[in-house]
Amino acid sequence: MHAIEVSHLTKKFGALTALNDVNFSVDVGETFGFLGPNGAGKTTTIRILTGISYPTSGTATIFGHDIGSDTIAARLSMGIVSETSNVYDDLTAWQNMIFSAELYHVGRVEREKKAAELLTTFDLYERRNDKVHGFSKGMKRRLTIAMGLVNSPRLLFLDEPTSGLDVQSNLIIRDVITGLIHEGVTVFLTTHNIEEANLMCDRVAIVNRGHIAAIDAPERLKKTIQSAQSIVVSFDRVSARQLEEVRSLPMVNDAIKEGDKFRLYTEDPATVIESVMEYARTRNLRVISISTLGPSLEDVFIKLTGLQRTGGAIHAID
Amino acid sequence: MPSTEEGKAGAWFARVSHEISAAWAISRKDMITYYIKPNIIVMGILFPFFMFLAFAIGKNAPPGTLIPGLIAITLLFSASSIEPVSIPIERRVKTFDRLLSAPISLHSLVFGESLSGFLYSLGIACFPLIVGIILFATPIEHVPVLVIAMALTAFCFATLGTLFAAYPTENVGEVMSMLNTVRLPLIFISGVFIPLSAMPQIGQDIALLSPLTYGNDMIAYAYTGTSLFSPLLDILVLVIFILIFQFAANRLYKRFNE
Numbered sequence: 421m422h423a424i425e426v427s428h429l430t431k432k433f434g435a436l437t438a439l440n441d442v443n444f445s446v447d448v449g450e451t452f453g454f455l456g457p458n459g460a461g462k463t464t465t466i467r468i469l470t471g472i473s474y475p476t477s478g479t480a481t482i483f484g485h486d487i488g489s490d491t492i493a494a495r496l497s498m499g500i501v502s503e504t505s506n507v508y509d510d511l512t513a514w515q516n517m518i519f520s521a522e523l524y525h526v527g528r529v530e531r532e533k534k535a536a537e538l539l540t541t542f543d544l545y546e547r548r549n550d551k552v553h554g555f556s557k558g559m560k561r562r563l564t565i566a567m568g569l570v571n572s573p574r575l576l577f578l579d580e581p582t583s584g585l586d587v588q589s590n591l592i593i594r595d596v597i598t599g600l601i602h603e604g605v606t607v608f609l610t611t612h613n614i615e616e617a618n619l620m621c622d623r624v625a626i627v628n629r630g631h632i633a634a635i636d637a638p639e640r641l642k643k644t645i646q647s648a649q650s651i652v653v654s655f656d657r658v659s660a661r662q663l664e665e666v667r668s669l670p671m672v673n674d675a676i677k678e679g680d681k682f683r684l685y686t687e688d689p690a691t692v693i694e695s696v697m698e699y700a701r702t703r704n705l706r707v708i709s710i711s712t713l714g715p716s717l718e719d720v721f722i723k724l725t726g727l728q729r730t731g732g733a734i735h736a737i738d
Numbered sequence: 739m740p741s742t743e744e745g746k747a748g749a750w751f752a753r754v755s756h757e758i759s760a761a762w763a764i765s766r767k768d769m770i771t772y773y774i775k776p777n778i779i780v781m782g783i784l785f786p787f788f789m790f791l792a793f794a795i796g797k798n799a800p801p802g803t804l805i806p807g808l809i810a811i812t813l814l815f816s817a818s819s820i821e822p823v824s825i826p827i828e829r830r831v832k833t834f835d836r837l838l839s840a841p842i843s844l845h846s847l848v849f850g851e852s853l854s855g856f857l858y859s860l861g862i863a864c865f866p867l868i869v870g871i872i873l874f875a876t877p878i879e880h881v882p883v884l885v886i887a888m889a890l891t892a893f894c895f896a897t898l899g900t901l902f903a904a905y906p907t908e909n910v911g912e913v914m915s916m917l918n919t920v921r922l923p924l925i926f927i928s929g930v931f932i933p934l935s936a937m938p939q940i941g942q943d944i945a946l947l948s949p950l951t952y953g954n955d956m957i958a959y960a961y962t963g964t965s966l967f968s969p970l971l972d973i974l975v976l977v978i979f980i981l982i983f984q985f986a987a988n989r990l991y992k993r994f995n996e
């Protein structure tokens with residue numbers, strides 16, 4: 421049995437098709453990433469899988485329970501962390517936790533224990549009797565995640581858990597999620613943070629405009645686009661025209677500036693290294709560092725979603 | 739096989755008790771969060787009071803006789819004011835998604851929401867009740883009937899509020915203005931200010947469609963011992979209204995939830 425099984429899921433909002441015949445399944449214990457640009461349909465997918473929204477057609481099951489017809493059983497095993505930190509501002513952190521536990525039928529003794537434990541983990545225990553009203557963005561995010569864990573879910577939905585947070589909140593959240601993964605909790609994670617997906621997920625689905633463009637392990641996805649190898653080089657001096665100049669070197673497909681370095685995309689790293697050295701000699705530049713990189717998940721993402729790099733920024737092409 | 743029957747009964751009982759405790763948690767959350775919101779205090783307490791004052795002054799009747807009607811409209815306005823405020827706000831801050839995605843039935847959600855309006859209005863309606871007893875020594879003929887009448891009227895209008903709040907908006911004003919186009923006329927056609935017998939036939943016919951008619955009638959019976967309908971009929975009709983509102987709300991929440 422799969423933790424999640426999605427079959428021919430389509431969702432239309434009037435004329436807009438938010439999801440178009442989406443199929444995938446997530447194994448028990450797997451960490452599954454849903455990676456896609458804004459408007460790809462990530463949140464729509466979670467809303468359907470949690471039974472808040474209904475599909476136009478297609479089905480979804482959670483541990484074998486159909487989300488449409490066996491909704492309550494399906495939901496009992498879930499924890500849901502939505503995109504916005506939807507906490508009750510007028511309740512205290514503690515009251516928020518207890519309320520969430522009550523909705524999920526967690527018994528009295530168990531819920532107090534669990535609430536105390538989770539608030540401690542998320543570094544909120546000291547503030548438990550304060551109204552959430554005055555909490556910072558990161559604290560609200562942490563509380564939202566803690567509320568999603570209060571029923572010890574076997575399946576956790578995380579809709580962009582760490583977007584827009586500082587390093588400390590980020591670290592706490594990633595640590596907790598990693599811990600849950602080790603305990604065997606199935607995690608469904610949406611993100612547009614490619615590095616996060618790369619680090620945490622067993623498999624990643626790349627979604628774009630309601631389509632799944634690819635599903636595979638991050639490493640295997642990278643292998644599919646060997647053409648996107650790159651050279652990263654830095655020179656001792658930086659000038660305005662360098663980017664244009666290195667981009668026009670032979671065998672270079674594209675070039676972007678990454679901080680004080682240039683990244684040159686190529687199918688033939690050896691030749692490009694030679695021409696970079698040659699270029700440096702003619703311009704009287706010294707090469708400070710140079711290295712070859714395999715394709716990144718970002719490259720896969722860009723290729724599959726039809727986005728295009730121009731001068732270091734990423735733009736959508738229509 | 740008694741053991742499986744028992745098992746089934748046990749599972750059913752556990753399920754129902756879960757649903758009830760979740761509904762209770764929802765209404766407790768509403769109590770802490772919304773009872774003191776300005777919108778609710780204005781629409782739920784001040785409005786019915788001033789409305790009534792205006793009519794009472796014009797009517798020139800002994801103030802004690804006005805208490806039953808004041809209780810009826812206080813119940814109407816306070817019970818139906820909580821959900822139309824709380825639910826659009828919860829939609830806006832997305833906490834409503836929590837309720838919609840919880841492992842509870844939609845009926846429990848509707849019931850839990852209504853419960854907070856119900857308790858709120860019973861609390862508020864104690865003011866006119868106590869004022870009647872202390873200041874005007876208004877006699878109450880049938881206390882148990884009054885308790886049942888107030889409870890049913892309160893629950894009926896709380897569910898009406900939940901029903902209107904199903905309209906999928908994040909704007910409190912939108913729900914309130916829809917609700918007011920219904921509940922303001924109710925106070926004129928339900929025998930609160932103008933006795934039904936003094937109304938033209940068409941008015942009397944319309945009054946039969948208003949739940950407030952029956953709530954007001956039953957409260958009047960509890961106070962004076964005389965009424966238009968038998969209290970049993972009032973109870974029956976109020977229960978039917980509650981069920982209609984509950985099921986309609988259930989349907990609408992499902993439907994508007996794309």
Ligand SMILES: Nc1ncnc2c1ncn2[C@@H]1O[C@H](COP(=O)(O)OP(=O)(O)OP(=O)(O)O)[C@@H](O)[C@H]1O
Nearest residue numbers: 433436438456457458459460461462463464465612
């Ligand atoms: N309730 C709705 N009514 C109409 N259109 C909607 C609704 N919800 C989502 N959409 C549309 O469906 C598409 C997918 O939206 P969705 O929120 O799932 O994207 P997402 O991948 O989560 O994006 P983001 O990264 O910005 O969170 C978008 O075009 C969005 O405008």
Ligand SMILES: [Mg+2]
Nearest residue numbers: 462463464503
């Ligand atoms: Mg989203």
